[in-house]
Amino acid sequence: MKRYKNGLIALLVIFSLVTHIRIGAQIEIWQELLQDEQFEHTQLAMSLVDIDSEEVLFEYNSQLSLIPASSLKVLVSYGALDMLGADYKYETKVLINGEVGQDGTLYGNLIIKGAGDPSLGSPVEENVLSIDKLIESIIIKLAKIGVSCIDGDILVDDSIFDSSAIHDSWSWDDIANYYASGTFGFNIHENLYYLHFGRSEKSNTLTTINKILPSGLNLSFTNLVTTGDKGSGDNAYIYGDPYENRRIIKGTIPPGKGEFKIKGAIPSPSLFFREKLVGRMNDEGIKCNIIDSKDYKVVGEQQQERTICTFVSPPLSQLVRRANFESNNLYSETFLKTLAVDSQDNPTGFSDGVNIMTSWLSKINLDSSSLNYLDGSGLSVKNRVSTDFLSRFIAKIMTDQSSFEDKLSYLPEAGKEGSVRYFLRGKKDMVGKVFLKSGSMGSVVSYTGVIIGKSGRKLAISLIANGHLFSNRIVRSEFEKVIEEVFKKY
Numbered sequence: 001m002k003r004y005k006n007g008l009i010a011l012l013v014i015f016s017l018v019t020h021i022r023i024g025a026q027i028e029i030w031q032e033l034l035q036d037e038q039f040e041h042t043q044l045a046m047s048l049v050d051i052d053s054e055e056v057l058f059e060y061n062s063q064l065s066l067i068p069a070s071s072l073k074v075l076v077s078y079g080a081l082d083m084l085g086a087d088y089k090y091e092t093k094v095l096i097n098g099e100v101g102q103d104g105t106l107y108g109n110l111i112i113k114g115a116g117d118p119s120l121g122s123p124v125e126e127n128v129l130s131i132d133k134l135i136e137s138i139i140i141k142l143a144k145i146g147v148s149c150i151d152g153d154i155l156v157d158d159s160i161f162d163s164s165a166i167h168d169s170w171s172w173d174d175i176a177n178y179y180a181s182g183t184f185g186f187n188i189h190e191n192l193y194y195l196h197f198g199r200s201e202k203s204n205t206l207t208t209i210n211k212i213l214p215s216g217l218n219l220s221f222t223n224l225v226t227t228g229d230k231g232s233g234d235n236a237y238i239y240g241d242p243y244e245n246r247r248i249i250k251g252t253i254p255p256g257k258g259e260f261k262i263k264g265a266i267p268s269p270s271l272f273f274r275e276k277l278v279g280r281m282n283d284e285g286i287k288c289n290i291i292d293s294k295d296y297k298v299v300g301e302q303q304q305e306r307t308i309c310t311f312v313s314p315p316l317s318q319l320v321r322r323a324n325f326e327s328n329n330l331y332s333e334t335f336l337k338t339l340a341v342d343s344q345d346n347p348t349g350f351s352d353g354v355n356i357m358t359s360w361l362s363k364i365n366l367d368s369s370s371l372n373y374l375d376g377s378g379l380s381v382k383n384r385v386s387t388d389f390l391s392r393f394i395a396k397i398m399t400d401q402s403s404f405e406d407k408l409s410y411l412p413e414a415g416k417e418g419s420v421r422y423f424l425r426g427k428k429d430m431v432g433k434v435f436l437k438s439g440s441m442g443s444v445v446s447y448t449g450v451i452i453g454k455s456g457r458k459l460a461i462s463l464i465a466n467g468h469l470f471s472n473r474i475v476r477s478e479f480e481k482v483i484e485e486v487f488k489k490y
Contacts, residue, residue, distance in 0.1 A: 026489065027058055029481045034060075036478075042468040047391035048486060051398050051450070051458040057490070062388035065370045066464045069439030070327045070419075071390065071446040072378035077320045077410060078397050079357050080335040086320075090117030090313035090338075092186075094138055095305040096147075104148030111305065112138075112277075114158045114186030114270070116341075117313045118334040121188045121273075125322065127314055131189055131214055131273070134311060135280045141309045142286060149287040154278055156270035158185030161337050162349035166242045169380040176238040176247060180379060181265035183333035185347070188269045190330055193217055195238075195249070196259045203227050203255055210259055216276045217266065219245045228252030238264045320410050324437055325418030329377035336376030350375055364396055378439055390448045390462035398450060398460065411435035411449045414483075420447075424480055429454070430487055443467050445475040451483065453490030461486065 030046060033039060045061035056062075080088075092115050098108015121131040129137065165182025166175050174180035181191035198208040207225045225236045236251040245267060253260045266272055278288050313319065316335075323331035336353035343356060354373050361368045370386035398407050412418030414434040415425040423438070424430055436449035446464040453459055463482065465475045 027482060027485060029478070029485045030058075030060060033478050033482070038470060038474070039465075039468065039478075042475075043464075043466040045387040045462075045464045046482070047387035047462050049391045049395045049460040051395045051460050054392070054395050054399070056388075056391075057459070059388060062391075063370060063386050065372065065384035065386050066446075066466045067381060067441070067444045068378055068383060068385045068390070068446050068448075068464060069441045069444045070329075070378040071437050071439035071448040071462070071464070072373075072383055072385065073324055073327065073332045073376070073439075074390070074411075074437050074448055075357060075361075075373070075393065076332050076335045076339075076353075076376040077324055078393075078407070079360050080316060080339060081320060081410070083339055083356070083360060084316055084335075086315060086317040088316040090115040090119070092117050092120055092311040092313075093307050094141065094309045094311075095307050096145075097305045098152060100146055104146050106142075106147045106150045106152060109152040109155055110138075110142075110150055111155045111157055112186070112273070114156065114160060114184070116160055116183075116185050116187065116334050116338055117311070118183075118187050118190065118328075118331045119313050119319060119322075120186075120311060122190050123192075124190075125314065126318070129311065131276065135277050137309060137311075138277065139281060139284050139286065142281075145308060147286065149289065150281075151289045154274055154288065156186050156274045158270045159347055160185040160341060162347040164349050167350055167375050167380055169374055169382045171381065172239070173237060174379065175242045176240040176265055178263035178265050179329050181330055182242055182267070182269075183330060183337060184269050186270040186273070187330065187334070188273045189214055189266065190328070191266045191269050192263045193219075193266055194261045194263055195221075196261045197225065197236075197253055199227050199253060199255060199260055201255050201257060203229055205255070207253060207260075214276075216279065217272060218275070219247055219267075222246075222248045224248065224250045226252055227255040230255060234260075234262060236262050238262075241267075243267055317410075324410055325412045327419045327438070329379055332376040332378075334376075361393075366393060366396060379441075381441070387448075387462035387464055391460045394448060394450060394460035394462070398458065404458070408435055408450060411437055423447075423476065424483065427484065430484065433487060434483060439464075440472055443469070443472075445472050445479065447479055447483070451487055451490070453486070454488055455490060457490045459486065459490055 045064050047062040048058040049056055093113045095111045100106050119125045119128050121134055122128045165184050178192035194213045196210045198210045205227045209223050232254050236253050238247055238249050240247040322328055337348050339356040340348035340352035370389045372384035374380045374383050412420050414420045414423045414436050419438045420436050433452045436447045439446035448462040451459040451461055463479050
């Protein structure tokens with residue numbers, strides 16, 4: 001009887017394995033991974049698709065909907081490129097409504113009308129004016145039209161997007177840190193600030209906040225950050241309501257000489273920019289008799305608006321590469337909200353962009369039944385998607401031979417660029433052959449992209465691991481081995 005039970009159990013195990021691996025078992029490293037005891041409680045999934053034929057070459061748990069983290073960014077990246085166009089640019093307009101008197105007084109409002117541009121005043125984006133240069137440009141334009149005083153208000157209009165800058169499903173541990181900054185109708189300096197810490201060379205020593213950049217942020221900090229062990233890295237996190245100015249910082253930074261900096265999320269970009277602009281205008285002798293109303297209501301009768309200058313973003317093609325290469329959440333969320341701007345009269349939010357994306361996926365004949373799509377960046381832990389869907393999506397996007405190289409350029413090259421610059425590094429025979437969007441959060445690792453096999457075969461691949469009880473670094477190492485074997489076999 002015992003022998004019968006053991007045999008039945010063995011048959012059930014074999015049946016389970018067959019149902020999970022429906023096509024072949026030719027990825028030997030994957031089989032070793034499944035037999036590794038430390039992965040016993042981990043949800044693993046993989047799908048490999050031939051791009052030209054759309055044939056599924058290998059799959060394991062490929063229909064299982066898992067947390068993808070930032071691998072989800074590929075959807076809105078290619079969706080925005082297709083629907084908005086690679087040459088699409090955001091335009092932030094500076095306007096006045098009112099008349100300029102002979103005494104140089106503007107009897108009306110100065111309005112900065114946000115377009116949602118995520119790169120406005122970026123500290124790192126190429127060919128973008130800094131905050132100071134933006135303000136200087138506005139002041140120069142005002143001087144050219146003879147304005148020396150504003151008898152009205154200074155408005156920063158962020159109404160193109162709705163007031164839900166933070167998604168409800170984002171983790172409290174994330175939302176005051178730069179990677180979870182809000183997505184507003186007016187964004188500035190990528191909605192981030194730098195905290196510069198003074199530190200000791202000894203461990204377990206309280207740090208000091210030496211400076212905050214950019215200057216002018218009305219934030220208060222309770223600093224509980226200490227120095228950790230040597231080589232411990234950045235383990236400092238900022239906590240606070242995304243719409244308030246009080247912050248608590250906890251955790252550790254590595255000991256050492258000189259300053260150490262971390263990044264936080266600016267809670268109200270429009271208010272910050274307005275206050276900074278007013279301060280600079282006063283310094284330059286432009287008197288501001290502003291009402292300073294929180295509602296930013298128009299003064300007096302509504303008058304026709306006149307544009308005095310426009311700040312134009314880099315093309316969407318450049319912004320998408322930034323989003324994917326550096327896994328920039330703000331950029332991806334902005335793309336998502338932007339998609340719905342022209343489709344409705346009301347300010348757009350996350351769900352509006354998701355609805356546009358869902359319709360687009362249907363139009364390109366992709367079954368999204370395995371997809372629970374809540375945001376554009378993958379930051380929500382409630383996002384779910386299957387590796388089958390992601391690999392088929394990549395295959396669909398890349399299938400046109402005439403645009404293959406262009407589409408590929410929006411994914412970072414493994415071992416060389418962006419968030420995968422250390423992945424597969426040193427694999428000389430794979431240089432220029434693997435292009436991946438990575439995803440990572442607590443107990444989540446994912447990779448989605450393209451492998452050009454050793455024979456030249458073009459493959460779409462997606463791998464996801466959820467729920468492992470050890471470092472993400474171990475999963476990455478195993479996934480490297482899987483991808484290397486796929487490259488050699490095809």
